[in-house]
Amino acid sequence: MRIVPLLKNSIVYIILLLVTLPIILLYTLLFLQSISVNLNGVIPNGFTLDHWSILSTGNIRVPGTTTQYYPNLYLVASNTFILAVIIAFTEVVLSSLAGYALSRYKFAGRSQILTLTLILHAFPGITLLIALFYVLNALGLYNSLIGVVIVKVALDLPLGIWIMKGFFDGIPWDIEMSALVDGCSRLGAWWRVIMPNVRNGLMAVLIFGFLSGWSEFIYVLTFIASQDYWTFSMFVYALTTGEYSYINPGITATVAIIYMIPVIIFFLFAQKYLLRIQIAGKSTV
Numbered sequence: 001m002r003i004v005p006l007l008k009n010s011i012v013y014i015i016l017l018l019v020t021l022p023i024i025l026l027y028t029l030l031f032l033q034s035i036s037v038n039l040n041g042v043i044p045n046g047f048t049l050d051h052w053s054i055l056s057t058g059n060i061r062v063p064g065t066t067t068q069y070y071p072n073l074y075l076v077a078s079n080t081f082i083l084a085v086i087i088a089f090t091e092v093v094l095s096s097l098a099g100y101a102l103s104r105y106k107f108a109g110r111s112q113i114l115t116l117t118l119i120l121h122a123f124p125g126i127t128l129l130i131a132l133f134y135v136l137n138a139l140g141l142y143n144s145l146i147g148v149v150i151v152k153v154a155l156d157l158p159l160g161i162w163i164m165k166g167f168f169d170g171i172p173w174d175i176e177m178s179a180l181v182d183g184c185s186r187l188g189a190w191w192r193v194i195m196p197n198v199r200n201g202l203m204a205v206l207i208f209g210f211l212s213g214w215s216e217f218i219y220v221l222t223f224i225a226s227q228d229y230w231t232f233s234m235f236v237y238a239l240t241t242g243e244y245s246y247i248n249p250g251i252t253a254t255v256a257i258i259y260m261i262p263v264i265i266f267f268l269f270a271q272k273y274l275l276r277i278q279i280a281g282k283s284t285v
Contacts, residue, residue: 033253051250055258060239060251070238071227073255080231081262083145084213090153091160091209092202098157099164099201100190104176114165121158125151129222136223143225151219156212160205167201168194207270214263232259 033039037046054060058073102114132151133142141147171194179189195202217233224230230238236259239252 030253030256033249034257036250038249048250051248051254054251054254060255071230071235073235073258075228076230076232076235077258079145079229080214080233083148083216083231084210086145086149087152087156087213087216088206088209090149091156092206094153094157095160095164095205096195096198096202098161099166100168100194102161103165103168114162117158117161120155121162125155126218129218132219133222142223143229145224145229147223148216148219149213151223152213152216153209156209159208163205163208164198164201167198171197203270207266210266211263235259 029039029042032042032044034051035047035049036044037048039045054073058075060070060073062068062070102110136142136147136151139147141150175193175197176189179193180186184192215233216231217237220229220231220234221237224234232255236252236256239255240247
């Protein structure tokens, strides 16, 4: 009888290996490219740490020039971090407030608002690029990180609202009523009693918001004109395709690895909260 579970497990492991092996191979080649003079196919040809010397100054010279440089690596890193953090915390605050209202209050149009949030989440944001450009330009927010933050938060909020509503739905009314009876205001009960009980949902929204901001590219490319506000995604884009014909594979690979490391560390510490997001499946309209 033990043969059947063993066979099932073997099939699962084989499928996982087939799926993950190409990904592992790509990341391995990326790392090898960053520490080798060049790659002969998949074989490193010479060992060097020159590509990692950019960590000392953060400056990368534009190919074919002697005095022109890309934006400083540490400036790009700080822009990316600021963008991701602001997006994450803004989404947490707005999603928790909206999710609580939709979960606890009964009002006219509530079901329609929930349906609309799903439609907005499914709506492809890239189709709004021209309209968003005119809006941000009229508001004086074109070529600013704040403009990108507003766009990203607006497009990510529907998912965050549904996640938080699901977690609020899972909190019994009795807990909140007890806090109100003990003298808490509605806002006080929300902050002191309800919020600690939905910390898994808060962390899930925080993680999604941070990763969304950290990896954002299309809106940075469209709404940022100055190199002073470049993020890592735009920086890697310039190194790989940019306006220049020559590409340094070693430098590009090194920057790509630096771009990935914070996300990997962040995910390793936060993945347990993502596994608990299934609680949001209890959400009811």
